[in-house]
């Protein structure tokens with residue numbers, strides 16, 4: 474069997490995702506790595522082909538002539554996913570299509586009943602490695618599909634959903650594909666190559682905007698340390714890439730394991746290894762010795778879910794009071810030379826213009842190095858969605874294309890969703906302004922930092938001063954929104 478696995482071209486509408494960071498999709502790489510070796514597997518990350526999606530798929534389909542295409546999509550990428558499924562069926566009606574990833578996992582029952590399914594043969598819910606392996610073998614050998622766990626397949630024209638599989642034993646999962654079977658290339662963080670790996674799956678915390686629990690339950694499983702080291706060796710020695718994004722939901726949940734993992738990395742004596750990860754504030758605040766070890770092992774930057782400076786909003790998010798922990802976590806990271814990207818969430822039910830401003834001011838006060846700001850998004854099947862629905866605060870329940878954290882799909886008790894969208898944008902400009910790289914970042918001496926500080930920022934400032942004179946804040950906002958709205962519009966997929 475020839476299998477082609479594809480991830481979607483949609484990016485979050487901000488410059489970072491559009492241009493600065495393109496990390497390979499680990500989901501399809503891991504599924505591909507676990508399909509039995511007598512089949513041929515190819516991977517395509519459409520994030521690297523955003524300007525010519527149809528042309529590229531047409532070319533690859535003609536070249537590979539796959540028997541099975543696997544499409545991976547988050548909720549907000551599902552619309553594009555169906556367009557691509559339609560295109561593939563038009564190009565090659567006999568090719569079977571399986572859809573997996575977050576949307577298929579959370580919404581299999583619902584999407585299984587829609588007309589979209591005329592383009593889709595199978596859905597796989599949850600972790601895909603074993604189910605997809607079994608599906609490929611079954612299609613090759615004509616085996617019974619009813620016994621494959623987590624598979625949804627058509628019986629007499631409508632979908633039948635087999636029982637969900639147990640969480641996989643991570644010791645049994647083979648390493649992901651990172652070789653020439655990857656047909657797209659050029660993955661980068663600014664001007665340096667970057668790869669992805671995982672050291673664990675799952676998280677036991679209870680943030681109610683998070684889709685995680687529907688994928689793995691509130692469970693945490695870790696890969697054997699030897700397997701993580703093999704993975705780093707593959708990236709570092711075979712691919713000669715020194716920057717690695719660790720995709721774990723919350724790598725630090727078990728600090729003893731993290732310290733052992735760091736010891737193993739330190740013992741390998743990699744030169745200039747740069748690791749990036751996301752972690753929760755509580756654990757980073759209360760385990761300074763772990764943070765120190767992480768810095769020694771090469772962790773350069775950590776994404777912390779700080780979310781909000783208001784205890785009330787934190788409690789609505791199911792986070793508990795982490796205000797002090799956020800500050801301590803940042804202090805720990807800075808003490809050991811790690812950069813902090815702080816995640817902030819806006820648009821809680823009681824938010825008004827002042828509280829949006831206050832949250833940005835809180836962020837400035839706690840001195841994280843860069844902000845990653847989102848508006849509450851009522852992702853399907855989350856506790857947050859249920860709560861906001863009950864309170865009548867969701868303004869867009871159906872157009873999931875806008876469910877990526879950058880669009881206001883909700884209103885608050887005081888702000889309409891248009892006002893929320895504006896305040897989210899405006900207060901950021903006023904309070905945070907243009908990004909000013911902190912000393913720790915400047916010290917890294919990377920070329921792109923100087924290009925930003927001495928070339929791009931001054932040019933942008935000048936340009937925006939002129940724009941402001943002409944059209945003011947509101948005009949500038951409208952311009953920005955129009956630009957962002959076009960970012961995930963793929964002209965060549967129009968009509969599918």
Ligand code: B12
Nearest residue numbers: 484485496497500543545547548573574600601684720878
């Ligand atoms: C790492 C990560 C990122 C990285 C992505 C790096 C990369 N290249 O992949 C970064 C930080 C860039 C990122 C950004 C975002 N992310 Co993100 N991310 C994750 C995270 C933590 C891990 C993803 C991962 O690689 N897992 C490891 C791999 C092996 O697992 P996997 O991708 O889930 O794939 C498995 C299954 O889903 C399934 N599967 C997946 N695809 C397919 C396809 C087929 C055919 C089959 C059969 C099976 C299958 O099998 C795979 C193997 O078991 C997840 C949470 C999570 N646990 O998955 C959130 C998550 C996927 N992200 C999410 C979101 C919302 C985003 C953002 C929109 C957030 C934002 N506003 O910025 C952006 C979008 C980025 C973009 N494309 O522009 C949400 C999606 C919610 C939803 N319902 O759709 C998640 C679930 C987080 C959450 N807490 O809710 N993300």
Ligand code: SF4
Nearest residue numbers: 676678679680683722
């Ligand atoms: S800490 Fe992160 S992964 Fe864990 S529940 Fe909260 S948002 Fe989800």
